[in-house]
Amino acid sequence: MGITSEFVREQKRYSxxxxxxxxxxxxxxxxxxxxNLKAYGVLKTVKNNSEQKELSDLVDEDFEVSDSETGNDDCLYVFTYVGVITTGSKIIKSYPKYMLxxxxxxxxxxxxLKVLERYGSKQEMVHVFNGDGDNRSFNLLAVILYLLNDYHEYGIYNNSEDIIEINGDxxxxWDKTINESFALISNNRPYYMELYTEKTVNDEMDFIKRLHECILTECNIQMKNSGLLELFDMVPVNLSEETLGDLGGRDYILYRIHAELNVQFNTRKQILLKTLYAYVNHERTLEDNDSISMYGTNNFNLVWENVCAEVFDNKLNTELGRLDLPVKLGSRYDPKQKLIEVIEKPKWCGWDESGKVFIKTAKETLIPDLISIQDNNGEKQFIIFDAKYYNIQLEKEKELRSQPGIGDITKQYLxxxxxxxxxxxxxxxxxxxxFLIPTEKNHIIKKGVAMLDMLxxxxxxxxQIRLLPATYMYKHYLTRTMVRIEELEL
Known part of the structure; x- marks a missing residue:
């Protein structure tokens, strides 16, 4: 059976x-x-009706219609994932819902995928398994991607040895030379005929180095055969002609990795060794792996929020004393206090047994997505952004659909x-x-406004509602550069 690799769109309804x-x-x-896909939460079931077919966003009440209750023909299936999923010989490339x-x-x-990689780079662990309980499966794709990315950033695993030579390069x-060799004295100056020198030599035949090269080459072949090498935009890796079988049986290889872990204290090398251990312990190919492997997220809305926060220079976590304000910071505010901490927290008043009032302050309060403060024609402008991951339909001749809810609007006012x-x-x-909403278009769209007259x-x-070209936003996110807020024409 050959590999089948196909694109699907997130939240599109499929029969x-x-x-x-x-x-x-x-x-x-x-x-x-x-x-299989439903068991791992990347596919949901909704009712097969005309209303569902017209929607592009899901709400909680849409979820988990049972196939057995309605019958397969009465269901529509929705991918709730952005990224790559492999199950056996099937590769699912699920792209965001705004790409129509x-x-x-x-x-x-x-x-x-590069955006997802950067978004997830803050985590210093490899998600070796998906799911839990009976639905727990080895995430081979995540392990392969980690190993290849680690190699491209840090190179091959090596163990080095410091060698002392006489008159080497x-x-x-100097301490060893002065203490252990003879000097000729001329004009009251010592001259040493033999100098002790030290150099670091990598052990080219080190077992773990050979194992690393072998596994990387095997990972490269799997990615190439699956058509994923191009998708992840990776440089081919061909480092070894050895196979895992040439290095010994699985138990022996695992023993050698475990022994290396006991003497290796470098954090990056420890993570790499543990990942190599997981790969060998669950040795199989992507095509033969019946369980689910995934690289991506069920919550692309959080990725979009993070992108917007970075490219529009979010100030929420900036100390007040570091803000560029028109006047000196007010005395009631602590310069070390962050902008997000200015928002009042709810207070709860109660009465004790004697009838005396006591007050408790809640820990949570309103949290905006991002706030920017910028110069605008000689005055400061305070901009409250909310990144919204919707496919809003706001057209004169069409029904309003897939818009942010009343809660989103009232919070923005608050x-x-x-x-x-x-x-x-x-x-x-x-x-x-x-509101900042992604679009596949290549220019910013001034879509309209949302309002409540009483507020x-x-x-x-x-x-105001702005549709932002996603590829443009991702370009700035990946290059760590800012988008000029003036482009939004607020």
């Missing part, structure tokens, strides 16, 4: 028959395929209210509210 056709499955294979006009977005997917060991005193005290000229009457700003 069982469509899934069969896309991945070239018979009925029994399709049932197993669907059951390109069903094979190879170049866009390459960029998205390395660094001169964010401005929460900062009103801070803004007034520091002579900040204007305030802007804005606008309090002098609060209506919420």
């Amino acid at each position: 069982k028959n469509e899934i069969r056709k896309v991945f070239r499955l018979n009925d029994d294979e399709a049932n197993k395929f669907i059951k 006009h390109n069903d094979k977005p190879l170049e866009e997917m390459k960029q998205i 390395g660094e001169i060991l 964010y401005q209210l929460a900062y009103k005193q801070f803004i007034t005290m520091h002579n900040i000229g204007t305030v802007k509210n804005c 606008s009457a309090l002098g609060l700003e209506e919420i």
Whole structure:
């Protein structure tokens, strides 16, 4: 059986028959395929009706219609994942829901995978397993990607040895030379005929080095055969002609890795050794691996929030004393206090047994996605952004659909209210509210505004809607550069 590698769109509604056709499955294979994906939370089931077919976003009440309750033909299936999933010989390339006009977005997917890599780079561990309990499976794809990325960043595993030579090319060991060799004295100056030198030599035949090269080469072959080497935009790796069998049986290789772990105290090398151990212990190919392997996320909305926060210079976690304000920071504020901490926390009042009032302060409060403070025509502008991962339909001749909810709108107004005193005290000229929504278009779209008259009457700003070209945003995110807020024309 050959490998089948196909694109699907996140949150698009697929019938069982469509899934069969896309991945070239018979009925029994399709049932197993669907059951496996649902078990790991990357495929959801919704009712097969006209209303669902028109939607592009899911809400909680959509989830988990049982196939057995409705029958396969009465269900639609929704991928709730962005990234790459492998199950046996099937490779699923799930791209974000806002991409509506390109069903094979190879170049866009390459960029998205780099965004996912950067987003997940803060974690210093490898997700070796997916799921838990009966649904726990070895995440071979994540392990392979970690090993290849680690190699491209740090190179091959090596053990080095410091060698002392006489008159070698390395660094001169003056203490040893002075103490252990003879000197000729001329004009009261010592001259040494033999200099002790030290150099570091890598052990080219080190077992772990050979094992690392062998596994990397094997990983490269698997990625190439699966068509994933191009998708992840990786340079081919061909370092060894040896196989794992040439290095010994599995138990022996695991013993050697364990022995190396006992004497290795470098954190990066420890993580690498543990990952090599996991790979050898679960040795199999992507094609033969019936369990699920995944690289991506069920929560691409969090990725979008992180992208927006970085490219628009989020100030929420900036200390007040470091903000560029029009006037000196007010005395009521601590310079070490962060902007996010300015928002008031709810207070709960109670009565004790004697009837005396006591007050408790809650730990949680409103948390905006991001706030920027910028110069605008000679005055400071306080901008409250909310990154929204929606496919909003706001067209004159069409029904309003897939828009942020009432809670999103009221919170956006409340964010401005929460900062009103801070803004007034520091002579900040204007305030802007804005939803940031991704689009596959290549330019910024001024989509409209959202408002509640009763809150606008309090002098609060209506919420502007901007559709931002995702590829443009990702480019800045990956290069760690900022987008000029003026481009939004708020």
